[in-house]
Amino acid sequence: xxxxxxxxxxxKGIIMLTxxxxxxxxxxxxxxxxxxxxxxxxxxxxxxxxxTTSLALEAAPARRGAASRPLGVVPKDMVTVxxxxxxxxxxxLAARLADLGCQIVSRGPQVLLANVPPNRLEALGELxxxxxxxxxxxxxxxxxxxxxxxxxxxxxLAQHPQIRGQGVVVGVVDSGTDWRHDDFRNADDSTRIEMxxxxxxxxxxxxxxxxxxxxxxxxxxxxxxxxxxxGDLNGHGTHCASIAAGNGRASAAQAFRGVAPEAALMAxxxxxxxxxxxxxxxxxxxxxxxxxxxxxxxxxxxxMGPHDGTxxxxxxxxxxxxxxxxxxxxxxxxxxxRIHFDGQLVEGQDLDIxxxxxxxxxxxxxxxxxxxxxxxxxxxxxxxETVPDGSIQNTAAGAFRADLREDQxxxxxxxxxxxxxxxLGRRWRLRLDAQVVRQGTVHAWGQTRDFDFSRNIFMAETSxxxxxxMPATEERAISVASFIxxxxxxxxxxxxxxxxxxxxSPFSSHGxxxxxxxxxxxxxxxxxxxxxxxxxxxxxxxxxxAPRRLPGNRYISIQGTSMATPFVTGAIALMLQQEPDLAxxxxxxxxxxxxxxxDDTGPVWNEAFGYGKIDVEALLNYAIVT
Amino acid sequence: xAFSTRDARRQRMSAELRDWCRTGAPxxxxxxxxxxxxxxxxxxxxxxxxxxxxxxVSTGPAVTIAEVSCNAAGEAAELPGVVSAxxxxxxxxxxxxxxxxxx
Numbered sequence: 001x002x003x004x005x006x007x008x009x010x011x012k013g014i015i016m017l018t019x020x021x022x023x024x025x026x027x028x029x030x031x032x033x034x035x036x037x038x039x040x041x042x043x044x045x046x047x048x049x050x051x052t053t054s055l056a057l058e059a060a061p062a063r064r065g066a067a068s069r070p071l072g073v074v075p076k077d078m079v080t081v082x083x084x085x086x087x088x089x090x091x092x093l094a095a096r097l098a099d100l101g102c103q104i105v106s107r108g109p110q111v112l113l114a115n116v117p118p119n120r121l122e123a124l125g126e127l128x129x130x131x132x133x134x135x136x137x138x139x140x141x142x143x144x145x146x147x148x149x150x151x152x153x154x155x156x157l158a159q160h161p162q163i164r165g166q167g168v169v170v171g172v173v174d175s176g177t178d179w180r181h182d183d184f185r186n187a188d189d190s191t192r193i194e195m196x197x198x199x200x201x202x203x204x205x206x207x208x209x210x211x212x213x214x215x216x217x218x219x220x221x222x223x224x225x226x227x228x229x230x231g232d233l234n235g236h237g238t239h240c241a242s243i244a245a246g247n248g249r250a251s252a253a254q255a256f257r258g259v260a261p262e263a264a265l266m267a268x269x270x271x272x273x274x275x276x277x278x279x280x281x282x283x284x285x286x287x288x289x290x291x292x293x294x295x296x297x298x299x300x301x302x303x304m305g306p307h308d309g310t311x312x313x314x315x316x317x318x319x320x321x322x323x324x325x326x327x328x329x330x331x332x333x334x335x336x337x338r339i340h341f342d343g344q345l346v347e348g349q350d351l352d353i354x355x356x357x358x359x360x361x362x363x364x365x366x367x368x369x370x371x372x373x374x375x376x377x378x379x380x381x382x383x384x385e386t387v388p389d390g391s392i393q394n395t396a397a398g399a400f401r402a403d404l405r406e407d408q409x410x411x412x413x414x415x416x417x418x419x420x421x422x423x424l425g426r427r428w429r430l431r432l433d434a435q436v437v438r439q440g441t442v443h444a445w446g447q448t449r450d451f452d453f454s455r456n457i458f459m460a461e462t463s464x465x466x467x468x469x470m471p472a473t474e475e476r477a478i479s480v481a482s483f484i485x486x487x488x489x490x491x492x493x494x495x496x497x498x499x500x501x502x503x504x505s506p507f508s509s510h511g512x513x514x515x516x517x518x519x520x521x522x523x524x525x526x527x528x529x530x531x532x533x534x535x536x537x538x539x540x541x542x543x544x545x546a547p548r549r550l551p552g553n554r555y556i557s558i559q560g561t562s563m564a565t566p567f568v569t570g571a572i573a574l575m576l577q578q579e580p581d582l583a584x585x586x587x588x589x590x591x592x593x594x595x596x597x598x599d600d601t602g603p604v605w606n607e608a609f610g611y612g613k614i615d616v617e618a619l620l621n622y623a624i625v626t
Numbered sequence: 627x628a629f630s631t632r633d634a635r636r637q638r639m640s641a642e643l644r645d646w647c648r649t650g651a652p653x654x655x656x657x658x659x660x661x662x663x664x665x666x667x668x669x670x671x672x673x674x675x676x677x678x679x680x681x682x683v684s685t686g687p688a689v690t691i692a693e694v695s696c697n698a699a700g701e702a703a704e705l706p707g708v709v710s711a712x713x714x715x716x717x718x719x720x721x722x723x724x725x726x727x728x729x
Binding site: 174175201205206207208210234236239272273274275276277278279280283299300301302304305312313315316318319320330331332333368372373374375376377387388389390401402403404405406407408409413414415416435469505507527558559560561562563565 | 627628629630631632633634635636637638640641646654655656657659661683684686687688689691693709710712713714715716717718719720721722
């Protein structure tokens with residue numbers, strides 16, 4: 001039995017999707033005018049306001065280069081349809097569509113976007129070389145915009161009304177979760193958060209402490225008692241938890257509900273995001289899940305380390321995950337930041353890693369393959385060459401310290417250089433004089449002490465490649481890139497110039513991992529996402545974020561692979577409700593098999609999108625189909 | 627004298643941790659990340675760390691986190707099953723809080 005989708009057409013002019021079982025070729029799509037209860041349920045999620053047709057084009061992947069231009073208004077007697085064609089058939093098909101009175105809106109390899117008169121929809125089924133026809137759905141506003149056409153989440157949830165994440169634990173290890181926020185509370189006002197772990201790194205002593213609070217503790221605190229600390233002083237973790245599993249209770253019609261709104265929640269608050277907090281947070285969540293399937297969200301990362309899955313945190317993810325235990329990680333936001341360098345050692349020649357000083361202290365982390373040998377020199381902006389000796393050394397342009405260590409796991413040579421330049425904006429060089437070369441490929445990453453996003457511009461020679469952070473480089477982590485689900489920051493707001501829905505977020509870090517492992521796995525909506533705002537947090541109070549906050553200060557629009565990651569976390573929670581024993585490899589297989597591929601993503605894995613854009617509808621139907 | 631990759635000894639401790647061992651007060655304690663070899667005996671490691679006066683913070687496959695005194699850190703790094711010892715490392719949240727100018 002083969003599952004296919006049937007486009008159904010409503011009197012109000014909206015094509016709906018319903019599931020049908022048929023013996024027909026699975027590549028064919030049947031266009032009918034029938035309706036049933038399932039259609040109506042889906043129909044409710046697509047507001048049939050007059051604005052609908054004018055927004056339809058925004059839902060479609062716009063053609064590159066034309067993406068930022070106004071796309072105009074779809075004539076009200078037309079519907080926009082995405083057509084997947086056989087290879088080389090686009091031109092022929094375009095001509096046939098014109099004959100039918102259709103307007104070609106966008107054309108790319110094997111994908112056409114066309115405005116089609118409703119009375120011609122059925123005729124599409126007769127066109128040769130048409131593999132698939134899909135409605136170009138309206139992108140809905142706010143978080144539900146991300147749940148809409150971009151990811152088919154609302155469609156999936158309408159088809160599977162019993163799938164809301166029940167019985168699955170969603171853990172968010174981050175800056176915490178505002179346990180007072182209505183989106184993390186039940187209808188009776190009790191908390192949805194089963195466990196709240198407060199991880200603290202005492203900067204003065206260097207000692208970590210962990211204090212755990214239960215739902216009983218939180219309910220007591222909600223009643224005015226107890227000693228539960230504030231949920232989230234930053235706001236980042238609350239936003240992430242809301243995207244994955246918020247119930248949208250503080251919003252009208254639950255417009256800002258997350259992907260798995262009935263999952264059990266566990267939250268880890270770390271104000272410093274030390275790896276020790278992340279490691280214990282992951283372990284604590286899997287332990288407290290007590291056999292229930294669990295998915296942990298890590299919207300965080302760093303660049304000091306091997307980028308090959310052998311760091312401490314990556315090892316923990318590798319070993320602690322398994323059937324029903326999944327970890328999802330943000331790819332990072334460093335694609336534009338010039339943080340990475342790679343070059344080839346050649347015997348008898350110098351390889352210079354040239355970088356600019358952007359902060360009071362910054363670090364360059366260099367990985368030289370095992371077996372290769374090189375002599376190292378630091379050259380300051382004045383041209384003074386200094387041979388490091390492992391101690392803090394001074395030049396006229398600043399101070400530095402270089403350290404060499406053979407990594408105990410991968411046996412590669414790790415050279416770390418900390419530089420405190422006297423002046424910002426000046427270029428230093430790290431020279432590797434190659435003596436013996438067996439492998440030759442050298443990688444280096446830069447990072448400022450304080451992760452200052454606006455200053456992460458280091459390398460003179462760079463590209464977005466290899467900008468994916470750790471622990472997203474771990475093979476058993478589900479690594480997530482960000483694409484644009486709404487070009488405007490706020491619902492209804494003007495598009496940010498240069499941004500177009502469907503394209504990869506400019507900041508979204510690119511793979512692969514250092515040794516070529518295909519990372520990221522998948523892309524999800526991360527720009528711009530409205531989700532819960534933690535009361536009293538820096539996100540709620542910083543003046544520069546005021547334009548991003550919605551009236552009432554319960555929700556805020558922010559962007560990042562941090563926001564894309566919990567979207568995937570929520571989707572995996574839904575998958576785990578269906579199939580509780582899915583292992584990371586199973587999840588990756590399903591993400592790969594079901595990813596949406598279009599003109600933006602290209603047909604195969606690539607270093608920006610991974611395998612494509614997440615398709616929640618296809619993910620939830622994967623188990624049925626197979 | 628050259629500073630060469632040939633001289634990269636199999637240091638079990640990071641430079642920062644070595645500094646602390648050298649300069650810290652003997653009874654000063656810090657949280658350390660101990661990376662473990664595959665198949666490391668966790669219970670034996672816990673016992674040995676306890677013998678050194680360390681407090682286990684988190685234990686499981688691949689990594690043990692322990693609060694260790696300055697004078698015991700070197701010994702902790704050399705325990706059977708431990709392949710490296712480091713001070714905790716910070717990570718960063720991955721929200722892009724502002725639109726970056728195009729470069």
